Amino acid sequence: MKEKKYIIDEVEPNWVVCEPIAEYSKVSAQRVKQLYLFEEGIPQTDEHDIRIVELFAGVGGFRVGFERASEHFKTVWNNQWEPSTKRQDASIVYQHRFGSAGHSNEDISIVPVEEIPDSDILCGGFPCQDYSVATTLHNSKGIEGKKGVLWWQIQRILRDKGEKAPKYLVLENVDRLLGSPAKQRGRDFAIILASLSDLGYCVEWRVINAAEYGMPQRRRRTYIVAYHRTSSIAKQWEAEAEHPFNWIIEKSVLGNAFESKVSTKKNTQSDFIVEGDLVEVTENFNKSDNGKAASPFGNAGFMANRHVWSADVVPTYDGPCLTLGQIVLPEDQVQEEFFIPDTEMPKWTYLKGSKSEKRMSKEGYEYNYSEGSMTFPDALDKPSRTIITGEGGAGPSRFKHVIQTPSGRYRRLMPIELERLNMFPDNHTKGTTDIRRAFLMGNALVTGIVERIGIVLKERM
Numbered sequence: 001m002k003e004k005k006y007i008i009d010e011v012e013p014n015w016v017v018c019e020p021i022a023e024y025s026k027v028s029a030q031r032v033k034q035l036y037l038f039e040e041g042i043p044q045t046d047e048h049d050i051r052i053v054e055l056f057a058g059v060g061g062f063r064v065g066f067e068r069a070s071e072h073f074k075t076v077w078n079n080q081w082e083p084s085t086k087r088q089d090a091s092i093v094y095q096h097r098f099g100s101a102g103h104s105n106e107d108i109s110i111v112p113v114e115e116i117p118d119s120d121i122l123c124g125g126f127p128c129q130d131y132s133v134a135t136t137l138h139n140s141k142g143i144e145g146k147k148g149v150l151w152w153q154i155q156r157i158l159r160d161k162g163e164k165a166p167k168y169l170v171l172e173n174v175d176r177l178l179g180s181p182a183k184q185r186g187r188d189f190a191i192i193l194a195s196l197s198d199l200g201y202c203v204e205w206r207v208i209n210a211a212e213y214g215m216p217q218r219r220r221r222t223y224i225v226a227y228h229r230t231s232s233i234a235k236q237w238e239a240e241a242e243h244p245f246n247w248i249i250e251k252s253v254l255g256n257a258f259e260s261k262v263s264t265k266k267n268t269q270s271d272f273i274v275e276g277d278l279v280e281v282t283e284n285f286n287k288s289d290n291g292k293a294a295s296p297f298g299n300a301g302f303m304a305n306r307h308v309w310s311a312d313v314v315p316t317y318d319g320p321c322l323t324l325g326q327i328v329l330p331e332d333q334v335q336e337e338f339f340i341p342d343t344e345m346p347k348w349t350y351l352k353g354s355k356s357e358k359r360m361s362k363e364g365y366e367y368n369y370s371e372g373s374m375t376f377p378d379a380l381d382k383p384s385r386t387i388i389t390g391e392g393g394a395g396p397s398r399f400k401h402v403i404q405t406p407s408g409r410y411r412r413l414m415p416i417e418l419e420r421l422n423m424f425p426d427n428h429t430k431g432t433t434d435i436r437r438a439f440l441m442g443n444a445l446v447t448g449i450v451e452r453i454g455i456v457l458k459e460r461m
């Protein structure tokens with residue numbers, strides 16, 4: 001039997017961000033207010049518009065961020081497919097919000113490049129995996145990335161598009177990308193840099209904690225902005241090439257969008273060349289006898305023609321800061337199921353608390369287990385902790401947020417509050433279960449980061 005198409009028939013009339021977030025995003029506040037349901041159909045573009053292709057789209061974090069930064073950013077095609085579940089919640093939410101035209105819900109590995117329209121920017125939050133490369137006789141180029149490793153899908157699209165490849169890339173990944181894998185730290189990122197360099201791109205990266213730029217969630221992610229050597233921003237770099245660290249700190253796209261200075265605690269400015277083909281990078285990059293060499297990549301950097309300049313920077317942002325307390329709903333709007341019954345409190349208190357105890361392994365060995373305490377309840381006068389995919393559901397957990405309400409009761413966060421912590425419009429993910437909504441937010445990004453990148457790109461590209 002053909003699967004019934006899931007339809008969300010209740011259209012949310014007020015698809016806008018809440019006041020504190022609109023206030024924070026003042027630069028584009030007008031645009032924030034305009035973010036009602038998108039019209040059906042692929043957006044029409046003219047020469048003033050910037051066409052975007054969004055891969056690994058989830059529920060559209062890049063799209064929300066970019067399209068809030070300027071009405072000239074237009075997402076012309078997007079792809080989202082979740083391999084682990086039959087029901088495609090993220091794809092359903094995406095189509096509900098932005099329409100089905102230009103949406104692809106297929107494994108990106110089987111999408112022919114000809115089906116992907118040309119664009120100016122390609123963006124996406126690709127999963128962190130092992131990017132190692134081996135030689136193979138089956139491949140005409142003699143090099144093969146592991147099957148199922150999604151980085152190679154980005155590389156395939158850029159390679160096969162040839163001259164029509166997007167001039168700009170904006171990518172997101174976890175912060176440990178810069179230090180992976182544990183036995184050859186930095187190798188995976190070196191492979192990414194080398195493969196982008198070989199395709200003609202200059203690459204900036206920066207680890208950004210959204211809360212350090214006033215956003216309501218402490219979420220650290222690596223952001224990568226790349227531009228083809230024929231692009232305007234690559235030309236801007238060439239004019240500044242004598243001062244690469246100044247470029248990283250101030251003049252690059254990420255430097256421009258996220259004010260910072262060189263860290264005085266860690267003096268790790270360095271420069272080096274990523275040498276060899278991708279197999280050689282796989283085999284040799286940062287190899288040490290005991291496998292313990294630290295990653296050569298600081299939290300900010302730039303690469304052009306395989307030459308890497310790397311630094312450690314600290315934020316110098318001093319603008320408005322959003323807190324968890326500012327985005328939570330008033331107590332009378334919270335459904336009863338989000339309150340923690342008194343009978344459950346001992347379990348939560350135990351899980352959140354510090355412990356040092358003897359535990360038994362599966363194999364029957366006794367071992368000492370210890371961990372420190374978590375702030376409990378979560379502080380309302382600070383940004384939240386990182387939302388993880390398991391944030392939803394009533395079961396007690398060490399990692400789920402718990403806040404105390406003015407009446408003194410304890411409760412979990414509602415899906416709408418998780419959306420706000422990622423700076424999505426309210427009820428963005430409405431239409432699926434609360435547990436899935438939390439999962440989708442645990443996978444998503446803080447859209448305010450993309451908005452800031454978008455504002456700078458729009459001016460400079």
Ligand SMILES: C[S@@+](CC[C@H](N)C(=O)[O-])C[C@H]1O[C@@H](n2cnc3c(N)ncnc32)[C@H](O)[C@@H]1O
Nearest residue numbers: 056057058059060061081082107108125444445
């Ligand atoms: C880190 S999440 C990105 C979330 C997104 N930035 C957002 O704002 O919601 C990565 C996404 O890639 C999707 N994905 C994983 N494997 C995929 C594949 N083979 N093809 C297409 N999408 C895939 C996952 O379902 C997930 O939604």
